[in-house]
Amino acid sequence: MAKKDKPNFVTSNGRLLHLIDTQQFTHELLHAFFKIADKARQLYTSGIGASFLKHCLPNKRALLYFVQPSTRTFLSFESAASILGISTAQVTSTRTSSELKGETPFDSVHTFAMYHDLIIIRYPEPGFAEKCALQFLESDVSKHIINGGSGMDQHPTQALLDVYTLHREFLRRGGLDGKRIMFVGDLARGRAARSLIYLLCKYQDVKVDLVSPDSLKLKGDMKKYMTKHGINFRESDSMLAFSKEADAVYMTRIQDEYDKEFSAGKIDYSAYKLTDAVITSLKPNCIVMHPLPRREEIPVSFDADPRSRYWEQVENGMWARVALIAHILECDLKIKSA
Structure with a gap:
């Protein structure tokens, strides 16, 4: 067909x-x-x-x-x-x-x-x-x-729960329209990030920042899709380049279960963790999400931070x-x- x-x-x-x-x-x-x-x-x-x-x-x-x-x-x-x-x-x-x-x-x-x-x-x-x-x-x-x-x-159902989480968070802050979402990590192989970006294109004036190693950048088809739907996006290999402006941060783990199909080579993943410097740079009302499971990209100590939302995502x-x-x-x- x-x-x-x-x-x-x-x-x-x-x-x-x-x-x-x-x-x-x-x-x-x-x-x-x-x-x-x-x-x-x-x-x-x-x-x-x-x-x-x-x-x-x-x-x-x-x-x-x-x-x-x-x-x-x-x-x-x-x-x-x-x-x-x-x-x-x-x-x-x-x-x-x-x-x-x-x-x-x-x-x-x-x-x-x-x-x-x-x-x-x-x-x-x-x-x-x-x-x-x-x-x-x-x-x-x-x-x-x-x-x-x-x-x-x-x-698709991960994307549904993610946008539902964003909807509930921003309901009393003008809605999801116009918000800036920063995606971090393995964006080439992570289906959760791809799927959520598809849904963000349903909203008005949403801005997307993409932070990843060069070998794990979001694929070209998704960039074309965002451009087609009027979504402005930026790319960097540094979280600190965009973290101060983010309304929500979407962390992801490295998807090494797909190494056989898509090898990313050796990567220093330490630059894509929620460090003290990144946490300090975030706005007081910025939220941090993760589709889970996590590895070391979000420290367990951040669970008690009022900006964490990944356990709310689960529910x-x-x-x-x-x-x-x-x-x-x-x-x-x-x-x-x-």
Whole structure:
């Protein structure tokens, strides 16, 4: 199928059928998700509200097909499904499935769809979730797929929780429009940074600063995308070049699990850590985010700093995924009117 004919995976009534790419989100849809996420977390604070949510989708089943390591994405999806009353199962290794006998991964996913309404896929191969969704369309399989992370390319639900975190932070500070976001670290191979940048392009006058080693700079396709969407960006190999102006800092770790596909060579990563000098340079109301896991780029001592937001990101991820699942399985309006 030619790229220009790529389906948008949207139902006839305007709902997401599958979530594959970050680009599927519109500004309007993002903010609809934020409202559902806020309403669900507010309902969950009471026993009656939690019971209401638990009875939203008790007849639905979800399969977590996670053959790439994950902690937060896996647990937040599992928790989000539980909140909505969805029963879950999991496959976390091809060694426990018939793929060991020669079955293709696509037939495995098709099999999962016979037992489940929703399949959440985390896979090391870029584009795998999209290929599965296309196969579903061609085979008229009326089940849903969510991309839980694919290779170095896409992580749409990480981007959703990240922009939800930014939305909540800047809600009383004029919103996300016009803010300056600084990305730091492995920007060539980090799918979380790429995916968030896609969503920042949905906002007005957002400014992006990119700080990375020369061999791990953001790829050209993303720079062209930002230019096309009117996003001004700057690049440097020094955090101190931009840190004083940042409204939010998005730290990332080095993605050395992809060294075989994309070797960055030997790098002195000490310049891309949150040092005392960088911390001192940050504005009092600047926030620091990280998709996690972290290594040494953020010291544990910074966790107590009022500007840290990475643990809030973790919790926000669960509620953002509650909103997404509710939308795809059509119980969002029920939550909204509760």
